[in-house]
Amino acid sequence: MKNFNYIQPKSLKEASDILKKKPHEAMLYAGGTDALGLMKQDIIKPEEVVNLKSVPGLNYISYTNGKGLRIGALTELAEIAENPVISEKYPILRHAALAVASPQLRNLGTIAGNLCQRPRCWYYREEFNCLRKGGDMCYAFDGQNKYHCVIGGGPCFIVHPSDLAVVLLALDAKLTVFGDRKTRTVQLKDFFVSPGDDYQHENNLKAGEIITEIQIPELPQDAKSAFVKFRERGVWDFAVVSVGAVIRKEGSKVISGKLAFGGVAPIPWMDESLNAKLPGVALSEEPVAQLVSEILKKAEPLSKNAYKVPLVRNLTKRLLLEL
Numbered sequence: 001m002k003n004f005n006y007i008q009p010k011s012l013k014e015a016s017d018i019l020k021k022k023p024h025e026a027m028l029y030a031g032g033t034d035a036l037g038l039m040k041q042d043i044i045k046p047e048e049v050v051n052l053k054s055v056p057g058l059n060y061i062s063y064t065n066g067k068g069l070r071i072g073a074l075t076e077l078a079e080i081a082e083n084p085v086i087s088e089k090y091p092i093l094r095h096a097a098l099a100v101a102s103p104q105l106r107n108l109g110t111i112a113g114n115l116c117q118r119p120r121c122w123y124y125r126e127e128f129n130c131l132r133k134g135g136d137m138c139y140a141f142d143g144q145n146k147y148h149c150v151i152g153g154g155p156c157f158i159v160h161p162s163d164l165a166v167v168l169l170a171l172d173a174k175l176t177v178f179g180d181r182k183t184r185t186v187q188l189k190d191f192f193v194s195p196g197d198d199y200q201h202e203n204n205l206k207a208g209e210i211i212t213e214i215q216i217p218e219l220p221q222d223a224k225s226a227f228v229k230f231r232e233r234g235v236w237d238f239a240v241v242s243v244g245a246v247i248r249k250e251g252s253k254v255i256s257g258k259l260a261f262g263g264v265a266p267i268p269w270m271d272e273s274l275n276a277k278l279p280g281v282a283l284s285e286e287p288v289a290q291l292v293s294e295i296l297k298k299a300e301p302l303s304k305n306a307y308k309v310p311l312v313r314n315l316t317k318r319l320l321l322e323l
């Protein structure tokens, strides 16, 4: 690993100023569960490692009746999984946090780090100098692409690895971002960047910007939610595909809802036109089968991942029928 300066800022401003001054040389470091691996493998070689954990006041979970939930950027996934208010009011979030990695990684990994983790594409993680690392080709396109995206890809074909992002998208979450001495609010659905727009970054954070908080609106009392993650091993594995659903229903019919998908696209995937079809759908075999046949209609699978399309449709069907 390349030698680096370890910086312990005392304020967001101090951290942000260092990151802004050296956008290519300085890296923000939270729990380090992804950042350290990238450094050890020489995928990222920062000169300055800026430890966000030395900035006080970024680790909290706060719920206000009628307003919703606020989670500080440095809150560890284990705390989210164990929080009683989250278990009661947002069980889908608890479920997704518990589905991440292993207890050790959940004890260290933070919610903002989870949203900003880098892709798991095996070419990216190994010594291939692919497009995302500044090279001139995507090795997955004609190579081993079993785990890559089926929609929204090109010229890079990653899937976004975050489980939390899928449920936070279905929950309509927002982020507070600090940078340039001020804060801005970003809807999570606008945070992630498709490779067609920028194939070297996964989100629209600018140099020096730091996520400080995740906000989740209050859910209506009658809202039901669920998350399902399909993975090849029972634990410590990324999603092959995942589905998050938040719906309201009257009798057996959906009155409103949101579906979000992981493991299918370079960004956590939500299809507004699909969600617009949810109201009025009766939650029984035939109408649900009809609805799920609309999922990923525009998918363009690569040579080895067409299996993801029926997989995600069947998981969604199961989830909706369970709800």
Ligand SMILES: Cc1cc2nc3c(=O)[nH]c(=O)nc-3n(C[C@H](O)[C@H](O)[C@H](O)COP(=O)(O)OP(=O)(O)OC[C@H]3O[C@@H](n4cnc5c(N)ncnc54)[C@H](O)[C@@H]3O)c2cc1C
Pocket (backbone or CB within 6 Å): 027, 028, 029, 030, 031, 032, 033, 034, 035, 036, 037, 052, 073, 099, 100, 101, 102, 105, 108, 109, 110, 111, 112, 113, 114, 115, 116, 117, 118, 161, 162, 163, 164, 205, 209, 210, 211, 212, 236, 237, 238, 239
């Ligand atoms: C073996 C293994 C299995 C895993 N399995 C899963 C899984 O199943 N599902 C899943 O979702 N994830 C999984 N992960 C990823 C893991 O959840 C993330 O590594 C973790 O959540 C990252 O949080 P961190 O605090 O450690 O971030 P770090 O590693 O410190 O940082 C990760 C990235 O986020 C940036 N960053 C951190 N905080 C902020 C902030 N506040 N604002 C802006 N940028 C920031 C850093 O600069 C860095 O680029 C796995 C990881 C490993 C190593």
Ligand code: SF4
Pocket (backbone or CB within 6 Å): 119, 121, 122, 123, 124, 130, 131, 132, 133, 137, 138, 139, 140, 141, 148, 155, 156, 157, 158
């Ligand atoms: S999918 Fe993206 S990260 Fe993977 S090899 Fe292709 S360009 Fe690189």
